[in-house]
Amino acid sequence: MEFFLQLLVNGISLGFLYALSALGFVMIFKSSSVLNFAHGELLAIGAFLFLALSTWAKLPIILAFAVTLIGSFSLGFIIERFFLRPLIGEELIEVIMLTVGLAAMFKGLLLFIFGGDIHSYPNFLPEGLSMQWGAIQIPSVYVATFIIGIIFLIIFGFFFKYSSQGIYMRSVADNQPAALSLGVHVRRVFALSWAIAALVCAMSGIVLGIINGVNVHNLSAIGLKVFPVVILGGLDSIGGAILGGVIIGLLETFTGGYISTSLREVVPYIVLVLILMVKPYGLFGLVEIERV
């Protein structure tokens, strides 16, 4: 029983981490319908930026964290301005292919600068954050993930549902010509969504770095993990991203705990296929509204 509960707690925490990282992905997809294949690389860039600032430049942790977030936010703007803007008006598939190219470029750049080794952060999370319940214990990093995850998910939920800027962003995703005709600044919306996505990625990259160590290959591979999460939840749903993240997290830890650790990477995909057979738009995806 204790083993079960421990797996449950681990799975939920891991799931929240996936959900947080999937948020960035959903953000871009929601506003511009672009699948961002450079997602894992954005995670890695955030993690390495934090590494460089905290261990190499020896900035105080809080400052390093803030600078990383600001840096990633600006990086999102830069990516949009220099790589995506020239493709506005082109076919969607070209933009998606561009993100594949960006992924290769960023990965190469990171390998060139930091090499393929595993780096690690200094231990900076306060010990008091970890929780103990009988035999079950939650490490402080999971508690931190949980808190950050909840805060951000709530902020994004409200942002998209109620704020004017959030509604403009959704309008662009919905019908771009109509949004243009009403004066929605489409380029600004794209830039903003990339910037927010990069910021969220950086945050989850840092958390992943604390848990697994900072390594280019590992982090960019986790970018792939985002696909089952968002496809499961529905590509454009924040609530779906959370639930999808938790489901995938639980599946992974339970498979790893009860069946075999070598299967933990595969089972989520199998379940994904099964769920999609029943709900082709994902659990919370937009069902195409068709007028006949």
Added chain:
Amino acid sequence: MEDNIRLLINNISVVYADVIQVLKGVSLTIRKGQIVSLLGSNGAGKTTTLKAISGLLKPENGKVTEGSIEYDGEQVQNSSPEEITRKGIIQVLEGRQEFKYLTVEENLRVGTATRWGKPYQKDLELVYRYFPALLARKKSLAGYCSGGELQMLVIGRGLMAHPKLLLLDEPSLGLAPLLVKEIFQIIRKINEEQGTTLMVVEQNANMALQIAHYGYVMENGKIVMESTAQELRENPDVKEFYLGTAASGALKSYRDVKAYKRRKRWL
């Protein structure tokens, strides 16, 4: 230059993708507070004219290659839609381009994009006053609304932007005659009460000429006739080709059809 002119289109030519010429020397004038209707058959260039004004040619790879468009005395041809909408020209697109996955109220709120951060509650009330049908549906997804509700929604959405010049592209498209009548009455009311200058592109010439002050007829990318709406309504050619109420019952031969085109050539 007279200062009651809202928009002055001076001899513009529009070319798509550098090769396809759609407008050939179109000139028209819209005075403040007027409803101007632009009539013509399919492919005459009406929508292109509207897009040239609103800047929406640009994303479609079209360009005003000659002539000028002056809005309140300022040249605006080939500006981006972001700039033009912020000057107060809003185009309501043809075919009810609603945001399907946004609720009716969220759709209306997108109309505030040109003045982000300003209060909009009063404007929502105004739109609901003109279109009470929308109030009942405000929380439902636009994708599930009826055609009439959607037409009201997109006009209302345009109003949210406080337009000084509202361009309507075929508001009657695919609507039941009674609904068309209702919508045109509301358009006239908006013009009278808000003082909004309107340009209405229509196939339904009858409806359009009933509410308009002035009208233009387009064919093949050219303005072939212009006059007050009153005169257009009484013009025998317009009656025959656009209103379908020619005096003579007998079919005319093809030679007589498009008489005004020939007349134009003689000029």
